[in-house]
Amino acid sequence: MAYKKPHSPENSRKADIVPLKDSITAMLRAYRLQGKLNEVTVVASWEKVMGKAVALKTQQLYVSNNKLFVRLSSAPLKHELVMAKTKVLANLNAEVGEDIIKEVVFL
Template structure:
């Protein structure tokens, strides 16, 4: 009986790891990360920028951000690298390679 207990313990892994494996197996990790970026947009960028964001969408590993303010668009273009860094820090890995402000 002791051998069965040890065999089971060897098979046990954290739930987080199991979920990650499932997401990879079903090839939906990217979609989950996209949803996390959209859901966290206000947290990442702040309420002011969030209120002036009309739409967020992805194409490959590019994030497109449609804004309602031309001056904000210009400001964000100038700090594009930092915005990418903030998003990637939030999701925990290098997910966004490029960001386009519209």
């Protein structure tokens, strides 16, 4: 009777180990969800990037076609942010790590 060499589960498991980050990134790429996730990240990081005072005066915030739409309750704040639009855009994209937002529209 011939005996088979015992299968070593340690070696095969190590070959199959993939870091969780790489697995999630591959899944997002496969399902084409990375862009949507980045948009959600931009909206979620609005208060962190702009500060609590601006976040309190923000009524609505959404992304459509790489444009961030921001509805504010304060006209003076809206005017100030329109003047600093390029800085707002750069700060938001820097927070995400990619150029997700191409334009910011203040409503």
